[in-house]
Every structure is written in C-alpha cells, then in structure tokens.
Amino acid sequence: MMDATLNDILMEILHGSLGTILNLAKVLIPLMIIIQLLMVYDVMEKIANRLEGIGKLMGMSKNAMLPLVVGFVMGVSYGAGTLLELNKTNPLSKRDMALLGTFMFLCHGIIETGLLFGVNGASVVTITLGRALIALAVTMVFARTPIIKNMDNVTPITNSPEKEEALKRLKAD
Amino acid sequence: MKKFLKAVKDGAVKGVRTGIFLLKIMIPIYVVVVFIKHSFLMEFLEKLFTPIMGIFKLQGDAAVPFIAGVFTDEYGAVAAMKGFDFTMAQITTLAMIVLTFHSIPVESAIAAKIGFPALKFALFRLISAVLIGILIGFLGGMFL
Numbered sequence: 001m002m003d004a005t006l007n008d009i010l011m012e013i014l015h016g017s018l019g020t021i022l023n024l025a026k027v028l029i030p031l032m033i034i035i036q037l038l039m040v041y042d043v044m045e046k047i048a049n050r051l052e053g054i055g056k057l058m059g060m061s062k063n064a065m066l067p068l069v070v071g072f073v074m075g076v077s078y079g080a081g082t083l084l085e086l087n088k089t090n091p092l093s094k095r096d097m098a099l100l101g102t103f104m105f106l107c108h109g110i111i112e113t114g115l116l117f118g119v120n121g122a123s124v125v126t127i128t129l130g131r132a133l134i135a136l137a138v139t140m141v142f143a144r145t146p147i148i149k150n151m152d153n154v155t156p157i158t159n160s161p162e163k164e165e166a167l168k169r170l171k172a173d
Numbered sequence: 174m175k176k177f178l179k180a181v182k183d184g185a186v187k188g189v190r191t192g193i194f195l196l197k198i199m200i201p202i203y204v205v206v207v208f209i210k211h212s213f214l215m216e217f218l219e220k221l222f223t224p225i226m227g228i229f230k231l232q233g234d235a236a237v238p239f240i241a242g243v244f245t246d247e248y249g250a251v252a253a254m255k256g257f258d259f260t261m262a263q264i265t266t267l268a269m270i271v272l273t274f275h276s277i278p279v280e281s282a283i284a285a286k287i288g289f290p291a292l293k294f295a296l297f298r299l300i301s302a303v304l305i306g307i308l309i310g311f312l313g314g315m316f317l
Contacts, residue, residue, distance in 0.1 A: 004211045013207050016255050017200050021192075024199070024248075028192045033184030040180040076280055080287045087287075101289045105280070105298055106273060113247060113272050120251050121261055122268040126309065131272060134305060 027115040034111055035074050042171070044070050044082075058103065058136065059143025061153070064096040068103060072132070075109030085170050095151040102142050107135035199252035202241055206256040209237065229266055230310035235259070242271040250275065262313035269309045274302035 004012075038044060048065040055065045067086060071079020083100070086092065092100065110128050118124040142148050209215055219233035226235045234257050242250030250271045259267065277298075281291040 009207060009211055013204050016203050016207065020199055020203060020252060020255060021196060023251075024192045024195060025188075028195070029185050029188035032186075032188035032191060033181050036180040036184030036187065037177070040176060076283060080283050083287050097288065101284070101294060102297070105284070105289075105294050106301055113268075116247055116251060117264070117268040117272075120254065120264065121259070122265045123261060126265050126313075127268045127272060130269065130309070134301075138301070 023119050026119050027112070031112050031115055035078075038074065039171070044073065047073075054136075058099055058139040059148065060096050060099050061093065063090060064092055064100050067092075068100055071100075071104040071108045072135075073110060075112055076104065079104050079108060082170065089165070093151070093153045095148060095153040098148055098151060099139055099143055103135045103139045106138060107131040195248050198245060199248055202245065202249050202252040203255060206237055206241070206253045210234070210256050228310070229270065229306040230314055231263055231266060235263065235267055238267060239271060242275040243277050246276040246279065247271060262316075266306060266310045266313050270302045270306040273305050274298045 045066060048069045051065050051069065052062050055062060055068070060068065063086070067079050067083040070082045083092070110132065113131075114124050114128045117127050209218070215234070218236060221233070222236035223233035226233055229235070237256070238250045238253035241253035250267075254264065254267065277295055281295055284291040284294050
C-alpha cells in the first residue's frame with residue numbers, strides 16, 4: 001500500500017519534525033517579543049489615534065480603530081479581546097462592527113503570518129501588503145453599499161473616563 | 174531600559190510556551206500528512222482535487238494543507254505544507270488562500286462571542302479566499 005519503506009517514512013518524519021521545531025522557534029520567539037513590546041509601549045493606541053483618516057475611508061468611526069489595528073497587527077484573538085473590553089464601556093455602532101469584521105476576518109495578525117509564511121518560503125510582501133490592500137479595498141467598497149450605509153451608526157462618546165479605565169485595565173493584563 | 178528588557182524576556186518566554194503548545198498540534202498533523210502522502214489515499218485525493226486546485230494554478234496535493242488549515246490553523250497548514258515540495262509562487266498562493274480562510278471552528282467561535290454573525294463571515298471568507306486564490310495564482314505565475 002505504501003510507496004516507501006517504513007524506515008524512509010520515519011526518517012522523513014524525524015527530519016521534518018526537527019525542521020518544524022526550528023522554524024517555530026524562528027517565528028514565535030520574535031513574534032511574542034514584538035507583541036510584548038507593542039503592548040508595553042502602547043504602540044497600538046498611538047497608531048490607532050493617527051488612523052482616523054484611513055478609518056474614514058473605510059467608513060469607520062474613530063472608536064473602531066483600536067480593535068482594528070490590534071487585530072490587523074497582532075491577531076484575531078487580541079483584536080477580539082480589545083473589542084470585548086471596548087464594548088463594555090464604549091460600544092461600537094452596528095456599521096462599525098460590520099466593517100471591522102469585514103477587515104479583520106480578511107486580514108489579521110500580519111506580523112505572525114508574515115514571519116510564519118516568510119520562514120516557510122512565501123513572498124512576504126505579497127502576503128502582507130497584498131492582504132492589507134485587498135482588505136482595505138473590500139472594506140472601502142462595502143462601506144459604500146446601501147446595506148452597510150443604512151446601518152445604524154450612533155457614534156458613542158469617545159474618550160470617556162470609562163474608556164480610559166478600560167484601556168488601563170487592558171494594559172494591566 | 175529595564176522596561177524594554179523585561180518585555181523582551183517576557184516575550185521570549187511566551188514564545189517558547191506557545192511553541193511547545195503548537196508543536197503538540199503540528200507534529201501529529203505532519204506525521205499524518207507524511208503517511209497519507211505515501212499511501213494509496215494520496216492518489217485518490219490528487220484525482221479529486223487536481224481540477225479544483227487547478228483554478229489556483231496549484232497541484233492536487235495543495236488541497237492537503239488547505240484542508241488542514243481550515244480545520245486547525247495557519248500552523249497546521251504550514252505543518253501539512255512541509256510534507257510536499259512547492260515552489261515559492263505556489264506557497265504564496267496557498268498562503269493567501271489559507272490566510273483568508275482558516276481555523277474556521279475556532280475563529281467562528283470567537284466571531285460569535287464578540288457579536289458577529291459567524292456563518293455569514295465564514296461564507297464571506299470562503300468566497301474571498303477563492304477569488305484571492307484565483308487572482309494570486311494568476312499573478313504569481315507572472316511575477317514569482
């Protein structure tokens with residue numbers, strides 16, 4: 001049934017597993033160091049504060065930019081965590097949620113995926129810049145469709161004391 | 174400086190921990206894929222998926238990392254990918270497809286938890302992945 005001897009297969013598994021361990025170390029150790037630094041120095045908040053313009057292009061309010069940037073740079077689980085915190089104090093409008101979901105589920109965790117697939121032989125420029133541009137374009141188009149345009153977009157108060165409190169708690173975790 | 178060094182140390186520790194966790198998933202996937210690859214099952218899978226993968230300019234065996242990615246995550250897809258020989262253009266196309274449509278059970282659960290319609294988003298991602306795959310497969314053949 002097999003086209004190779006068991007010995008060959010076991011050697012291939014041993015070889016491949018060692019390679020996987022090495023590649024994983026090359027991806028995860030730098031990734032987690034970068035994420036830790038981004039969190040300790042509040043880089044995501046600083047970037048999110050500057051992206052109001054791009055947010056507007058994608059039909060999103062300022063409020064949605066922090067979970068968007070966190071999800072885009074660090075990954076879906078981090079973005080979801082930020083969104084959960086934000087929703088406790090400063091809930092996003094329906095329209096923001098739809099657009100944030102569109103972007104975030106199309107393109108997230110660019111550092112992680114860039115490292116992972118870069119180490120494993122993909123074109124890093126394509127998978128990083130390409131995905132970001134595709135997600136940007138799709139979100140921009142969606143923002144201009146009637147379904148999304150007509151969605152409820154009540155803008156909640158930004159920079160409330162509760163929001164500051166939520167951000168502080170997020171940092172403490 | 175102290176803050177910086179602590180962050181680097183904490184990050185490295187987290188990286189090693191995550192790595193050990195992921196290896197427990199990746200190594201079994203890799204082992205299964207290597208066995209499938211050398212078994213009669215592979216011939217059947219290739220016949221089944223060659224026409225579908227052809228629209229992305231990929232061979233039939235690219236279906237294996239794609240399926241692994243859908244049900245596990247990007248790491249599972251990479252583990253499965255390692256079992257085969259792909260060119261850079263093929264890996265890039267595969268990466269773009271997998272990165273758009275992956276970890277569907279886990280990410281649908283996350284989506285539902287934060288209030289997104291999970292099924293709608295999964296379907297949206299699948300359609301996007303197919304379109305992106307066709308586009309990158311076409312472009313990849315020219316540039317990579």
